[in-house]
Amino acid sequence: MPQSKQPAILVLADGHVFYGHAFGKTGTTTGEICFNTGMTGYQEVFTDPSYTGQVLIMNNVHIGNYGVKGTDVESNSVKIHGLIARNLEEQYSRMLADNNLNDYLVSNGIVAIDNIDTRALVAHIRTKGAMNCIISSETMDVEELKKKLADVPDMDGLELASTVSTTEEYEMGDANAAVKVAVLDFGVKKHILQCLVDRGAHIRVHPAKTPLSRLKEFNPNGYFISNGPGDPAAMDYAVATVKDLLNENKPVFGICLGHQLLALANDIPTFKMHHGHRGLNHPVKNIITGQCEITTQNHGFGVDPEAVKNHPNVEITHVNLNDQSIEGIRLKDKPAFSVQYHPESTPGPHDSRYLFDNFLDMIKERMN
Numbered sequence: 001m002p003q004s005k006q007p008a009i010l011v012l013a014d015g016h017v018f019y020g021h022a023f024g025k026t027g028t029t030t031g032e033i034c035f036n037t038g039m040t041g042y043q044e045v046f047t048d049p050s051y052t053g054q055v056l057i058m059n060n061v062h063i064g065n066y067g068v069k070g071t072d073v074e075s076n077s078v079k080i081h082g083l084i085a086r087n088l089e090e091q092y093s094r095m096l097a098d099n100n101l102n103d104y105l106v107s108n109g110i111v112a113i114d115n116i117d118t119r120a121l122v123a124h125i126r127t128k129g130a131m132n133c134i135i136s137s138e139t140m141d142v143e144e145l146k147k148k149l150a151d152v153p154d155m156d157g158l159e160l161a162s163t164v165s166t167t168e169e170y171e172m173g174d175a176n177a178a179v180k181v182a183v184l185d186f187g188v189k190k191h192i193l194q195c196l197v198d199r200g201a202h203i204r205v206h207p208a209k210t211p212l213s214r215l216k217e218f219n220p221n222g223y224f225i226s227n228g229p230g231d232p233a234a235m236d237y238a239v240a241t242v243k244d245l246l247n248e249n250k251p252v253f254g255i256c257l258g259h260q261l262l263a264l265a266n267d268i269p270t271f272k273m274h275h276g277h278r279g280l281n282h283p284v285k286n287i288i289t290g291q292c293e294i295t296t297q298n299h300g301f302g303v304d305p306e307a308v309k310n311h312p313n314v315e316i317t318h319v320n321l322n323d324q325s326i327e328g329i330r331l332k333d334k335p336a337f338s339v340q341y342h343p344e345s346t347p348g349p350h351d352s353r354y355l356f357d358n359f360l361d362m363i364k365e366r367m368n
Helices: 042-046 101-107 118-128 142-150 190-198 212-216 236-247 257-265 305-309 354-367
Strands: 007-012 017-024 028-036 054-058 082-084 111-114 132-136 170-172 179-184 201-206 222-225 252-255 270-286 292-303 314-320 326-331 336-339
Touching: 007 111, 007 142, 017 101, 028 082, 028 118, 028 142, 028 270, 028 292, 042 054, 054 118, 082 132, 111 132, 132 142, 170 190, 179 190, 179 354, 190 201, 190 354, 212 236, 222 236, 222 257, 222 354, 236 252, 236 257, 252 257, 257 270, 257 292, 257 326, 257 336, 270 326, 292 305, 292 326, 305 314, 305 326, 314 336, 336 354
Parallel strands: 028 054, 054 082, 082 111, 179 201, 179 222, 222 252, 252 336
Antiparallel strands: 007 017, 007 132, 017 111, 028 132, 170 201, 270 292, 270 314, 314 326, 326 336
């Protein structure tokens, strides 16, 4: 438990109010409330750019119990807008940790609240759906907080990817490698890039609004469309670029937001999910092989299942076994495929890392 018993308050857009204890930065923060069911990997989750604009409930009873370490990150800073927990643990068990979670959140400017019944809160979100919320440790005035909350934009229709994308191009991997992959960064996780490099690819990462002409200057053998935050339907610029990529007839691989953009580029609509999928143990079936995978997931938007099923040039490759939502597609007339979940799996099981192998094999086949 935190040493400070400074009060904090959580107010939901539907009017529900929760009282707890403050930790992290003293202040006020807003965003869309969501929950992650993972019991470990909290630092990787907090630094995932796909969580931009969201206030996160960690559903495990304890948070911070193994501290934080500088290498356990997916970007250069914490990306969540706020944190909700049951019990903060300031004394951590991992000898290799650099610091405790509270100090880490303070240094990253993250407002947080604990001593919340997260089971009841998650049950409420599962019933009522995702909504905006506000956390404050500087005022307990509910009516004032409700007024501030009313001004927070909904995630539906919000373009966020360009705000977390790299502003400058950079390269990774062996510059003499035979395989070159151009990455469109909409909020890419570090370990996605590492998975490509570990398989022998030389990659160049490009800002979100990079046109095809600039991507082609790298002379890539394939293209990767990254994960990221926000509503894919608000990203007309990205959909147009993905259409251009498909016309190159070179291998294309998309993850999460990249999966949704590939669908939109083929006139398959996306939709706002009731409360999304976020955790480390979502069962997914590979329709092609018949095998099942335990997957890492983080998304609040999905691909319209009926539109996929009725599309003449798109094949479903993966489905979620909990709710039958679309988890993977591939094009019948182009060397392009995508998955809704996160095969790089940091954190999470490594069941799906074969997809990076499939992408590199697809590239190499077309090089021969």
